[in-house]
Amino acid sequence: MNTTTFNSSIKEIQGGNILSAKGYKTGGYHMGLRNNKKDLGIIVSDNLANAAAVFTKSITQAAPIKVTKETMAQGAKIQAVIVNSGNANAATGEQGMLDAYEMRNLAAKKLGIENTQVAVASTGVIGQLLDMDKVKSGIEQIEFQNLAECAADFETAILTTDTFQKHCAFQAEINGVTVTVGGAAKGSGMIHPNMGTMLGFLTSDANVSSENLQLALSQCIDSTFNQITVDGDTSTNDMVILLANGQSNCAELTPSQEGWATFVELVALACKDLSKKIARDGEGATKLIEVNVEGAQSVSDARALAKTVVGSSLVKTAIFGTDANWGRVIAAMGRAGVPFNPEDVTIYFGDIVVLQNSTPVNFSEEDAKAYLEQEVVVIKAVLNEGEAKGTAWGCDLTYDYVKINGSYRS
Template structure:
């Protein structure tokens, strides 16, 4: 059990996107990826579900995002999602948009659901038209029965592992489950990342309330991760709530609203951390905790700036306790703070005290930087604002992976 100040919720062992009642998922290999890897995934709800989405801020928004956003806007409901990897269907013009619509229509027909209740997503190489013969053949092979692990595998690109999570929380005396799966490894930056995340829940909640909560949660999870400073054309988070748990409708006036929010936040935050940890070529997860800032927004600015710094990331990779890179990144973050008040820790080792160097054991600090999970804490002594950002180190392998991405 994991206990927070607001709620008690249970992390489900081997939990996934089908852990909530009434959801199925699967994946098939349709020839988009090499070596016959799974490359088309799908999620299905037994009934139309309240739906919400958040999308990339990149000016080039891929065709699947436009089609999916249109689906949600019609009724605030979705019943199924189809995702292909290896091809982003981005910067593909009118043909690409027509192909995304064709995917949606074929998928809805295959499952026997209304076309506006279907969503499409794509990830992979930009600027290449989808091979629609393979796409259509793959959609027609979807049977409605599958495995959640296959879905999690099918949506990957350069990822080295699947990213799945599920929790259960009791509300109105009944268990509510929230599950999710995500992909993301490179082209990851705050304001969403080259990532797709899909969250399901059997809670009873309206689309409008769900969307508001998703946006709040995104600011503290998906928007707080970075790998390489690039924001993708295809970033999207979708949430489906099918109401199968039978609780009283959730909203901010519900006496146990905070319990749901805490569980929902945990799922999103864990998926975001899994993406950051699996950054291309990464060897370590880097967590930057900022406290006592003038506001949470100022804390977020500093956290994202430090975790995005290539120099900080390189120092972490080399286990070099070069704290000068940390305060430099904080200084150009645009956040308001007094430099003479800032203190910095690497793990439990104080390296900067109120704006000046602290006496510390470099070997001890370096040992912390050798850990799989590196924690950098920044105390500004300005107020009550706080935030946490996540990223990874910058290794030689990041360059190796990206120089050969197309080949």
């Protein structure tokens, strides 16, 4: 595999994916819930893996979320994940729960493992029952291997309105052993997460207990997946799951060890990479928007301000229209629920200062427009309240967003 130096200790694997970590197989299959597209995916670890997960905070949680939360509560050890697209199995009542359990049972039977060692995830249209005849046939026929094309099949099978596959992998030498974290995700619309976003799957060959794995994942979520927004809607099906199967043969990693920080950074980098790809692939989006807030009283304040700005429909439409309307930025900051001095704020669009210490400045509208025409737009707001920083990611709001969501079920 080709690698590029990311920093002094960690490398990003170019073209890396969920199979970059040792000891995993995956695959995708077209079982017929969607037309002309793979819609069933599976991840299988060669051995029972320790696991951690975060889930949507929506009250209207889908059946697979409830079943997988129950599975995690029974030991947090997972050997396989089964996931379908095209149908969220949400708002489907008692039958939806039975179907989610049946998906878990069918996958366990196929693999010859306990059903409590299988996680279940679904994504797609809300309020429709699964066609379990197709699901049963699909699970019986799906194949999985440790091949790049199998990883691509899985990445395709989990997509809904996404326009591209999302994958990454990072690795580092920890205590003399190479440890890798790989990942895949889907997400394009209904993205405004709280402790999880859309579907994210992370694999690692590290040796980490389930308890410490949960600690690492939870530590990374708030600054990555929880800092993206596309449309302000939180899904019924949001889930991020992290597996660690120990196949790297490294010694067990714990928070008291020197190598722990490197492992957490590996997880954080994978989460950040997938988060930014989800934000960029917002339904109908043409631009990735990054908002950085500096000089806040606390990290939570900075993150809240950044996320409010990047989630503002008025900011998003201004970026789409290449209008350097900084008034929309400071207006959004004012409703973030965070106290700050509105008379001492500096705002940048890229390197262009558009507001200096809350005083309007003359800037070249032509230069600003040219900057906003780029695919990645960075907005920075500098306060004078403290030293804390926060970042959030989102996308512009376009005509196509309405078109896509106006005909989602068709």
